Amino acid sequence: MSVHHEQFEIQTSGKGTHEINDDVEAIVTKSGIKLGTATVFVQHTSCSLIMMENADPTARRDLEEYFDRLVPEGATYFQHTAEGPDDMPSHIRMVLTRSSEIVPVAKGRMQLGTWQGIFLFEHRRAAHRRRILVTVMGE
Amino acid sequence: MSVHHEQFEIQTSGKGTHEINDDVEAIVTKSGIKLGTATVFVQHTSCSLIMMENADPTARRDLEEYFDRLVPEGATYFQHTAEGPDDMPSHIRMVLTRSSEIVPVAKGRMQLGTWQGIFLFEHRRAAHRRRILVTVMGE
Amino acid sequence: MSVHHEQFEIQTSGKGTHEINDDVEAIVTKSGIKLGTATVFVQHTSCSLIMMENADPTARRDLEEYFDRLVPEGATYFQHTAEGPDDMPSHIRMVLTRSSEIVPVAKGRMQLGTWQGIFLFEHRRAAHRRRILVTVMGE
Numbered sequence: 001m002s003v004h005h006e007q008f009e010i011q012t013s014g015k016g017t018h019e020i021n022d023d024v025e026a027i028v029t030k031s032g033i034k035l036g037t038a039t040v041f042v043q044h045t046s047c048s049l050i051m052m053e054n055a056d057p058t059a060r061r062d063l064e065e066y067f068d069r070l071v072p073e074g075a076t077y078f079q080h081t082a083e084g085p086d087d088m089p090s091h092i093r094m095v096l097t098r099s100s101e102i103v104p105v106a107k108g109r110m111q112l113g114t115w116q117g118i119f120l121f122e123h124r125r126a127a128h129r130r131r132i133l134v135t136v137m138g139e
Numbered sequence: 140m141s142v143h144h145e146q147f148e149i150q151t152s153g154k155g156t157h158e159i160n161d162d163v164e165a166i167v168t169k170s171g172i173k174l175g176t177a178t179v180f181v182q183h184t185s186c187s188l189i190m191m192e193n194a195d196p197t198a199r200r201d202l203e204e205y206f207d208r209l210v211p212e213g214a215t216y217f218q219h220t221a222e223g224p225d226d227m228p229s230h231i232r233m234v235l236t237r238s239s240e241i242v243p244v245a246k247g248r249m250q251l252g253t254w255q256g257i258f259l260f261e262h263r264r265a266a267h268r269r270r271i272l273v274t275v276m277g278e
Numbered sequence: 279m280s281v282h283h284e285q286f287e288i289q290t291s292g293k294g295t296h297e298i299n300d301d302v303e304a305i306v307t308k309s310g311i312k313l314g315t316a317t318v319f320v321q322h323t324s325c326s327l328i329m330m331e332n333a334d335p336t337a338r339r340d341l342e343e344y345f346d347r348l349v350p351e352g353a354t355y356f357q358h359t360a361e362g363p364d365d366m367p368s369h370i371r372m373v374l375t376r377s378s379e380i381v382p383v384a385k386g387r388m389q390l391g392t393w394q395g396i397f398l399f400e401h402r403r404a405a406h407r408r409r410i411l412v413t414v415m416g417e
Contacts, residue, residue, distance in 0.1 A: 001140035001279035003313045003416050005384055035142045037178055037274050039315055041382050043391030045331040051238040053184040053230050058218040065216050066231050070209075070348075077343050079336040091331050092344050099329040099394070100380045102239045104180050104274045106144055111272055113182030116238070133389055135315055135382045137276065137415065138142050140279035174281045176317050176413050190377040192323040192369050197357040204355050205370050209348075241378045243319050243413045245283055250411055252321030255377070276415065277281050 004031030004136040011129055012122035015086075017052065017060045019117045020132065024103075025110055027134045034108045036138015040118060041100045043131050046090035047122045048097040054117025067093050067123075090123030097121055105138055143170030143275040150268055151261035154225075156191065156199045158256045159271065163242075164249055166273045173247045175277015179257060180239045182270050185229035186261045187236040193256025206232050206262075229262030236260055244277055282309030282414040287407055290400035293364075295330065295338045297395045298410065302381075303388055305412045312386045314416015318396060319378045321409050324368035325400045326375040332395025345371050345401075368401030375399055383416055 006027045010018055020040070028038050042049055053059045071092045073085040080088045101118055104111045112118075120130055145166045149157055159179070167177050181188055192198045210231045212224040219227045240257055243250045251257075259269055284305045288296055298318070306316050320327055331337045349370045351363040358366045379396055382389045390396075398408055 001142070001417075003279070005313055005382060035144055036276060039380055039382060041380070041389070043389065043394065045329070045391070045393045050234050051184070052234060056219055056221075059227065059230055062214075062217050062219050062227050063231055063234060066210070066214070071344070075340075075344070078340050080334055080340050082334075088337065088340050091337055092341055095328050095330060095341060096235060096374060098237070098376070102178055102180070102241060102380060104144060104178060104272045111180070111182065113184070113270075115184045116182065131391075133382045137314060139140075140281070174283055175415060189373050190323070191373060195358055195360075198366065198369055201353075201356050201358050201366050202370055202373060205349070205353070235374060237376070241317055241319070241380060243283060243317060243411045250319070250321065252323070252409075254323050255321065278279075 001139050007131055007133045009129055009131050013127050014125050015122055017119040017121050019054055019119050021117050024118060024134055028105055028110055028136050031136040033105060033136045033138040036105050037102055038105050038110055039100060039102045039135040041133045045094055046124050047120055047130055048094040048099060049101045050097050050119050050121050051101060052117055052119050053115050055115050086125045093123045140278050146270055146272045148268055148270050152266050153264050154261055156258040156260050158193055158258050160256050163257060163273055167244055167249055167275050170275040172244060172275045172277040175244050176241055177244050177249055178239060178241045178274040180272045184233055185263050186259055186269055187233040187238060188240045189236050189258050189260050190240060190255055191258050192254050194254050225264045232262045279417050285409055285411045287409050289407055291405050292403050293400055295397040295399050297332055297397050299395050302396060302412055306383055306388055306414050309414040311383060311414045311416040314383050315380055316383050316388055317378060317380045317413040319411045323372055324402050325398055325408055326372040326377060327379045328375050328397050328399050329379060329394055330397050331393050333393050364403045371401045
């Protein structure tokens with residue numbers, strides 16, 4: 001049994017989803033671990049991680065539109081508004097999704113289904129640099 | 140420390156929740172691992188995993204009804220509609236829940252609370268065969 | 279590689295969020311594990327765990343208000359009402375958030391971002407004693 005821990009950064013260009021399968025898979029390969037789990041974690045509170053259908057871009061577009069409507073900007077009761085109208089919705093969207101994803105590893109590869117992609121979901125309007133930590137554990 | 144990895148399939152009969160506690164516990168027992176974690180993972184993007192109250196069936200019925208209303212079919216802005224009206228809502232319901240659950244293992248058993256059940260939540264109207272991966276890691 | 283498993287309890291005083299970073303970090307320190315993961319798990323179906331911005335209390339207040347509106351009490355279709363009007367919403371809010379959080383550990387510490395706090399999110403109106411399990415795994 002061993003642990004491999006590594007991080008990478010991605011640059012977002014405002015709200016939207018960014019697939020990170022290849023970045024995570026590269027770390028799993030480098031770890032040399034054949035059987036275990038890969039834990040993916042973001043160190044931020046205004047973006048999140050999701051598992052999403054990665055074949056048809058319109059599925060992501062619809063998802064983003066859904067979240068814009070589910071957690072709209074400018075709710076009259078919001079008090080946490082000092083960092084702009086898109087800040088409080090970004091925290092709520094983060095809570096409704098996840099800061100971590102865990103994927104089984106077997107035969108040295110993440111065992112994702114055919115259409116599963118791991119995505120960073122950026123919730124802020126402005127571009128941000130986001131740090132993602134990957135912990136591969138197993139044998 | 141060791142890793143035990145195994146998968147099983149369940150047949151769904153359309154939208155609804157299916158408890159999988161016994162299937163996962165059987166794999167934990169078989170693993171021989173006494174202390175660690177069990178990671179449960181679905182390889183699909185139109186069903187998901189949830190932890191839910193498993194005593195009263197009406198609690199699940201209310202939950203399913205809630206999700207039907209929270210993510211209704213036929214939103215006018217949906218573009219990803221080629222696979223039917225229940226497909227895009229199923230991806231969103233998956234994102235709002237989870238593709239993985241992780242449960243601590245101690246004394247060779249999952250440490251679930253009295254009323255906690257792990258459920259596969261099928262979001263499609265049609266019957267599907269769903270694959271679930273379980274990774275038990277520990278000593 | 280080793281596993282350290284420990285639990286603690288917190289007393290809630292009705293609906294709201296309770297930061298547990300320090301309780302979890304103390305267990306990570308005690309484990310002596312330098313590199314790996316910390317899995318946090320609640321054994322209940324009417325409270326949950328979230329990762330949330332932990333600097334400005336109004337962010338949590340807005341989040342709690344949002345959840346009160348997203349999953350209101352007294353939906354006419356609720357059948358699971360025997361335990362009071364706040365019970366069924368508490369199960370749904372649990373499903374929309376999480377029963378577990380997993381955080382990478384490096385250099386003997388949880389690798390949380392600057393503003394990330396792990397919170398127990400109590401969904402019931404009455405005070406409850408809540409049990410939280412922490413499993414630290416690594417080397």
